[in-house]
Amino acid sequence: MGTKHDIRKRMEHLRKTLLPSEHKAKSERICRTTAQLFSHSNQDHHGPCKVFIYLPFRTEIDLMPLIHFCWDRKYEVYAPRVDKSTQQLELYRIRSEADLEIGTWGIREPKLTLPLFPVESWCNLDWILVPGLAFDEGGGRMGYGGGYYDRFMERMAQQASENGERQPRRVALxxxxxxxxxxxxxxxxxxxxxxxxxxxxxxxxxK
Structure with a gap:
């Protein structure tokens, strides 16, 4: 299987080898399935569904069709921005692509003029979509090595524990x-x- 570095390098290479038409078709299929999951789970939901979603970059799955689906259904969509002083993810609600700008490492991020979604409300999210390079059927995930989502999940777990709240469902695409x-x-x-x-x-x- 190789080291983490080897796996990351191989997965990046495999994503780059996808033809644009393949990348688009596979991305749309994944987005469609995810939208169906959200819709089915939202049937008995009181109030709008709340989704924390990352913004696609380079060879990652194109999640914009899913983001537009959520906006069309009036879901609350939140996206991350890196706080450079703390190296932590901060969440902001986005309502359209006009709320985005090019940020760290060329990744689109919410504009700083948007209101911050407070840590105390993170457990009110229904879904968290997490990026990654490799996964296994036991829910194992290998990220990019920056630890941003590990720290985010740790902060949220602490918040949930302190307040006796459940944590949102975590989805890898x-x-x-x-x-x-x-x-x-x-x-x-x-x-x-x-x-x-x-x-x-x-x-x-x-369990």
Whole structure:
């Protein structure tokens, strides 16, 4: 399987080898399946569905169709911005692409003029979509090595524990080739609850 560095390098290479038409078709299929999951789970939901979603970059799955689906359904959509002073993710609600600007490393981020979504409200989210380079059927995830989402999940878990709240469901969207038999995991790494590819959906029960 190789080291984490080897796996990351291989997955980046595999994503780059996708033809634009393949990338678009697979991304749309993944977005469609995820939208169906949101819609089905939202049937008995009181109030708008709240989704924390990352903004696609380079070879990542194009999530803009899913983001537009959420906006069309009047879901509350939140996106991350890196606080450079703390190296933490901060959340902002976005209502259209006009709320975005080019930020750190050329990744689109919410504008700083938008109101901050407070940490105390994070557990009110219904869904968290997390990026990554490799996943396994046990919910294991390998990110990009920056630790931003690990720190985010740790802060949210602490908030949930202090207030006796449940944590939002964590969803990984991936191309089928990003699934491995086993992903190397550290003690501080979190696991996801769903993995959705262009071919299948996994629900991981961590109980």
């Amino acid at each position: 991936a191309f089928e080739f990003q699934l491995l038999d086993t992903v190397p995991m550290e003690d501080h790494d979190f696991r996801v609850d769903y993995i959705i590819t262009e071919e299948q959906t996994f629900y991981i029960d961590h």
